[in-house]
Amino acid sequence: MIGNVIDWIGAPVIIAAVKVVIVFLVLLVVTMLVIWFERRVLAFMQSRHGPNRHGPFGLGQTLADGIKLFFKEDFRPKNADRWAYAIAPVAAMVPSFLAFAVIPIGDHITIGDRRVDFLVSDLNIGLLYFLAMGSIGVYGVVLAGWASGSKYPLLGGVRSTAQLISYEIALGLSLVPIVLVTGSLSTKTIVAAQAGTIGDVTVFDGIPLLQQVQGLFSFVPNWYIWSQWPAFLIFLIAGIAETNRAPFDLPEAETELVAGFHTEYSGIRFAMFFLGEYIHVVAISAMAVTLFFGGWHGPVFGVVEWLWPLVWFTLKVLFFVYLFVWVRATLPRFRYDRLMWLGWKRLIPGALIWILATAIVNTQGIHRNIRLGVFGLLFLAVVVWMWRGDPRLGLIKPVTRSRVREVPSGNL
């Protein structure tokens, strides 16, 4: 019976469908855990308890919140544009889900004679697809802000569009060096290229000294983070900005915009925005792991060989989720002009210079020493450029106690 059904639909279709369903279920559970995790870690960093009532360690808190939002009244303001208002939460949440289609979460298992990858779809344009999904997510924010027919959401929506498109450029440019080194946009190939240790790679046609140093560190896995850390820093900063999270949470700045684009949303529609944001956080973390930290690569012990990659991948992603929370707990929100300054005058030029630096290392036709020299100059340029603060900042004097006294009393 079951065999007939499989024959009729075709095993590949069933495998694809099963993968899709599993990814959805896992993502929902993971997102709930991540929300709980963030609240607990934030509480720990701020010397509070955090959610600890529902279930062991408060694990059921997100579920309780979800059920509450599901049963809550959800009304549409009378100024709102009916369809755009309804579409916005879907447009915000679905692309964050879809971004996971190209993230390899493990190696592969063999069922019968069929090889099944722990990857929904090995698109040959995987990275572009990931970037595209991030871009489509912007629609959710813009539509929500515009469709609400209210002033705060509109401001938040427009503001966040400008922020998201600015940092999207930096995000895209930070991936170019990885593509250049790997020669592929497929995430599977990029992970495969990070197998082995750094003793295996040859840079600059094999400089003897460099080879010796590499030999000393031959136990270190060959992750792209070692050679591409400037790209990684740009990716991480732009990634945090893309997810609208602190310190780049200007679209929903509570103190100035109430809640930004989702001020007029309540109930389950608000929950969609909320879930979408957290899925996006996990997606960016997973992409950072895939591109710069060797994906699922890690030591394998024991007999269940397909399980270890999953474990390593989960641990690495968890570290990045923790980093997101840590950054949120530590840094205050950017001012809007500082945000634009960082995006346009530091990250984008920095990323462009770094692309050229990576390119010169991999140009075969030019003599080794010239390449080394040019690379050194470009590398210095990136570091100096990214490190340099805003010269205009010096013009703003910090408010000290003596200056406060200088302010004349009354008549403000």
Added chain:
Amino acid sequence: MPEGYFGQYVTIGIFAIVGTVLVAATLQLSRLVRPNHPTTAKLTTYESGIDPIGHGWSQSNVRYYIFALLFVVFDVEAVFLFPWAIVFEELGTAAFVEMVIFIGILALALLYAVKKRVLEWL
């Protein structure tokens, strides 16, 4: 069949359909169980506790428009950079020099924008 080149896109298609249906279904299900008692006060938009003045679709700063224009320029640049990066190994020195010129021209554009002070917010 989700194998081979187009198969990968079929899988993405399944993924997109399942995702959209699941989210839409959740919204519809919630509609069945949640209460719905709209009043005039509830349906007004939020404006810090007072009745909203005028319509919500107000004008916004024209500066956002300049960023949108610049975005188009640099996103198209990224579109050209990706294919270049993929075939870089095979093309060698010529590809490097050409891309230096290409990026140089766009860097000039960015420099022009900086000099014209359009990237400064205040």
